[in-house]
Amino acid sequence: MQTASNLKEYRKELQEALDNEFLRTAMDKFAVAYKSNVNNVFAGLDRKAMIAEVAAAKDAAIQNQEALFAEFKANAEKNGVHVHLARTAQEANELIASIAKENNCKRIIKSKSMTAEETLLNHVLEDAGFEVVETDLGEWIIQMRHEGPTHMVMPAIHLSRHQVAELFTSVTKEQQSDDIQKLVKVARRQLRRYFAEADMGVTGANFALADSGTIGICCNEGNARLTMTLPRVHVAICGLDKLAASLNDALKVVKILPRNATGQAITSYVNMVTGANECKGNPEDKKIMHIVFLDNGRSALAKDPVCGEVLRCVRCGACANVCPVYRLVGGHQMGHIYIGAVGLILTYFFHGREKAKQLIQNCINCGACKDICAAGIDLPAIIQEIRARLNEEEGAPIESTLLGKVLANRKLFHTLLRFGRYAQKPITGNTPYLRHLPQMFMRGQEFRALPALAPKPFRDIWDEVKRNNPVQPKLRVALFAGCAQDFIYPEQLVAAAKLMQAKGAALEFPMGQSCCGLPVQMMGERKAAEDVAQMNVHAFDVAKYDYIVSMCASCSSHIKHSYPSLLKGQPSEQVAVQQMVDKMTDFSSLLHDVLGYTEDDFKKGQEAVTYHAPCHLCRGLGVTKQPRDLIAAAADYKPSAEEDVCCGFGGSYSIKFPEMSSATLKRKLDNMEASGASVLVTDCPGCVMQIRGGAEKRGSKVKVQHLAELLVSKMK
Amino acid sequence: MTATPLASLFMEKANAVSISVTEVASMADVFSYALHLCKEKEPYQNLLPKGVNSTTVAAKPADLGDAQKVIAAPGLAEEDLKALQKLGEKEGILVISCGLRNFVAGLDVSVTMATMGIAETATCVLDCSDEEVRLASMLCEDHVMVLPKSVLQQSSFDVEQAIEALQKKGPRFISFISGASRTADIERVLALGVHGPLQLHVLLLEA
Known part of the structure; x- marks a missing residue:
């Protein structure tokens, strides 16, 4: 549950969670075990196709919600079920309380329902004098502890056996062992x-x-079966988003839900209840059955062109299972009632901006959730959309508005960066790092050494680089530098240029290019993100090149995935945007697939090199093989554990949540050192900045490089 | 016994989720399996404390008469039930087919008949519209499900039409059962028998 009213309070809560040793260990173990379970349970299956089928079925149902509800109602009523539609959470709770009252019920048992959690049903029923007992083990435990769930499938994952033993001892008034x-x-x-x-x-x-008025419940414990069978009255509460046209669509969900949730092929029980069944607890031997459909914004959300997709969610909880932020702090801090990436979004729609405001900032945009989602929901994009809406609704914080204004004016932005180089002189101590940042800029940033701006940006040495273009080029390649390489690490671009030119690529560097705009998009500065996108599209004479390449995975991924939607309102830009998207590629793919680098091109040394897979490369662009092949061609490639887990950079995320960034980085550095390699390479300057800064601070012997720097040093 | 590919697949998948699978030739084999299981096991744990106050179920453990243990077998054909009861009598085991609301405190073994099976997830499809069948499948400590090989299918989509046809005919309660009652809610450690059966036995019947 979210109680923090500002970022400071929220960060304090995060720190408390970070200091919880048990939670940290349990979450780490879970994150690692989950991935291997999921890999096993999807073995031999086409996961992408399964996701696409669920997405298509859900989309059709979302579009057809009203008609499906009417059809369900008619079919269920035919079989003796009372079907209700509650517009709001309050309405649903009151309705259920009145059903209990009408039927003279005093004691109520529940099986797990996130929808009932959403409406805070228990509180209303208890206040009305009913005894309410959760029967799912995890839910029962947290009910007695007066807590909300920390996971949608495993609600008590934050608790140790010792805590449960203590609780059970006090409940039974008998000493319980922690077996x-x-x-x-x-x-x-x-x-x-x-x-x-x-x-x-x-x-x-x-x-x-x-089509049959049936409800379905997946359950491992069997408590749902007993809950539906023994009492006289059965009430099911169900979001409108759970309506499906037919059993076929539901079976698609049943196939992927448990696999994604817990790595099981199927839950122990899948119960399908059609109509009011036999119940010998009632005089007429028939169950009194009510189904309460909850709207609570869902029918309007169904019409939302950007966020409506979130209604595809099947509540498997996988977006939390793979989230590096969730892994650090658990569900009480990474959610309100709904947990994980989808929780950030649903909190905004179901529980309001006050609860969502801090929470929605706590996404590092690594894309792991989007990759695993059972329904293919573009969760990071919706999170960014909500940040933009919050800015529009409540006004943007001054720093993001300012950044937006600066980025939208390239000349001003670049002038400020150049000025920064002089201003930083007293604080670098002639090293490539910022050594003595004034306290106000440095707060919480001590976990990594921050790089200084380069003496000359790449744009100022471009004329020299251009001279090495081949006389008879095989390819024309335009460079998209991105801010970090242009102004901080121009040597990475110089190295990359040499590799490309050596294989016949003639390079171009359009001077009108600027920041890709991802930082402002992350901050919800919609207008600035659009302006910057347009500026970059104009800067490139796109039809002229064979490829546009960026050495920054975040820039390439942002341009490919976000530019079309950012500029969709401008018909005159469409051709250029599409060409830019089609020609945009990442550095590794260009070297490996297009320029054909192999081990014949390198003096392969004995040096052991490990790799960090940038989020926006391995998930954003789906590139995983090429960089590893290139490393293996030039050196002794030694994989490290969890190579594809985020390094904790996330641009402005690491400034906003330094404690989270630092904890994520620590694990990355530990894995890097455990690999036994003497060099770590990666292909994103942001990751270089984070990992190199952490290694420097720790005094690690491992050298951190951009892939281009390693490869150029091994060129024959 | 004929080892069909579907039966093999079912057994492989069942193995991975601690379902015990045995191939049997006839209902007589089913009965001897259930009786043997019941004889060998510890008597069921009475789960209801004193002072339970219920309007819908018996608040006390049911009276077993001279018998020591109890098997619930609702949904069997009448002559099968009679045969099982006769065999049970010899062993001091009470065999019942109705009145399961008197056994909420617990019972030893249940025998139910699956209407279909799904090999790739080791699933038995149980039509438990009859409340006695539903309760039998939950209140026992050992659940024995009889699954004729002839009704075994590859995937859930292969049983879809048959289920849909039933659901469109009126009130119906159908469950896919693919294991014992299980939880991992404490420290993600797997534990069987949290509310329902501690163990699921599937008997693949040659038919």
């Missing part, structure tokens, strides 16, 4: 009584089939 098998049996015994006594059972639903 997990025994603790589970304690719950089996304690909860059976509530199943026996309950008058009403409340469940959620994973799907609702319009």
Whole structure:
């Protein structure tokens, strides 16, 4: 649950979570185990195709929500079910309380439902005098601790066996050991009584089939089956987004949901309930059954062109499982009620901007969630859209407005950067790092050495580089430098240029180019992001080149994925944007696939080199083989653990949340050192900045380079 | 026994999720399996404390008469039920087919008949619209499901039409059962038998 009212308070909560040793260890173990489980359970399956099928089925249902609801209602009512539609969470809660009252129910049991968590149903029922007991083990534990869930599938993942033993000791008034098998049996015994006594059972639903009026519930424990069977009354609460046209669409979800959630091929139970079934607890032997559909903004969200996609969510929780931020702090800090990337988004729509405002900033944009999502939701893009909406609704913070204004004016931006080079003199101590930043800039940034601006930006040495262009070029390649390489690491571009020119590429460097605009997009400065995109498209004479290459994975990925949507309102730009997108490539792919570099081109040494896969390269552009092949061609490639996990940079993220950035970086450095390599290479200047800065600060012997620097040093 | 590819696949997948699978030739084999299992196991744990106050179920463990243990077998053909009851009597085991609401405190073994099976996920499809069948599948400590090889299919999409046809006919409760009642809610450690059966046994019937 989010209680922080400003960023400072939120950061304090994050720090507390970071200091929780048990949580950190448990989350680390989970993150590593989850990935291997998922790889196993999808073996031999076409995961991408499965995701595409779920996405298509869900999209169709979202578009057709109203009709599906009407069809469901008619079919379910035919079979004796009362079907309701609640416009708001409050309405749903009141409705359920009144159903309990009408049927003279006192004791209510529940099986796990995120929708009931969303409406805070328990509070309303308890306030109305009903006894409410959660029967899912994890939910029961957190209910007794008066906490919200920290994971959508494993709600008590933040607790240790010792904490559970203590809790069970106080509940049973008998000393309980911390043997997990025994603790589970304690719950089996304690909860059976509530199943026996309950008058009403409340469940959620994973799907609702319009063509037969059936609801479906996936469950491992079996508590949902008992909750639906033993009490006289069954109420299911179900988001409108769970409506599916037919069983076929639901089976697609059933196939991927448990695999993504827990690495299981299927849950122990998939229950499908059509109509009011036999119930011998009632005089007429028939269940009293109600289904409450919850709107709570969903029908309007269905019409939202950018964010509507979030209604595809099947609540598997995988976006949290792979999130480097979630891994550090768990669900209480990485969510309000809904957890993980989708939680950041749903909090804004279901629980308001006050709760979402701080939370929505806590995304490092590594793209791991988008990659795993069972329904193919572009979660990072929606998070950025919400940041933009929040800025529009509440006004942008001064620093982001300022950055937006500066970036939209290239000359001003570049003048400021040049001025920065003089201003930094007293603080570099003649090293390539900023040594003595004034306290106000340095707060929390001590975990890494920050680089100084280069004596000359790349644009000032371009004339020299251009002279080495081949006389009879095979290819024309335009360089997109990005700020970091142009102004901080021009030597990376010089190295890259040499490699490309040696294989017959004639390079061009359009001077009108500027920042790609990703930093302002991340801050929700929509207008500035659009202006900068347009400026860059104009700077390039796109039709003239065979390729446009960037040595920065973030720039290439941003241009490829965001420019078309940023500039979609401008018909005259479309041809150039599309050509730019089509010609844009990353450095490794150009060297490996186009220029054909192999080990014949390098003096292969014995040096052991490990790799960090930049988020925006391995997931953003799907490039994984080329950089590793190139390293292996030039050196002894030694993989390190979790190469594709974010380094913690995330641009402005590392300034806003230095404690998070630092903790993520620490693991990256540990893995780097454990690999036994003497050099780490990567192909993104932001990652170089982060990892090299951390290595410098730690006094590590491992040298951190851009891939281009390694390759140029090994050229025959 | 004929080792069909689907049966082999079912057994391979069942193995991975601790379902015990045995091939049997006849219902007589099913009965001897269930009786043997029941005889060998510890008597069921009574899960209801004193003072339970319920309007819908028996608040006390059911009276077993002279019998020591209990098997629930709703949904069997009448002559099969009679045969099982007769065999149970010899072993001091009570065999019931209804009144399961009197056994919420617990029971030893249940025997149910799967209507279809899905090999690639080791799933038994159980039509449990009959409340007794539904309760039997949850209240026992050992759940024995009989799955005729002839109704085994590859994937869930192969049983889709048959299920849809049932669902369109009126009230229906259908479950895919692919393991014992399980949880990993404490420290992600797998534990079986959190609410329902501690163990699922599937008997692949030659038919």
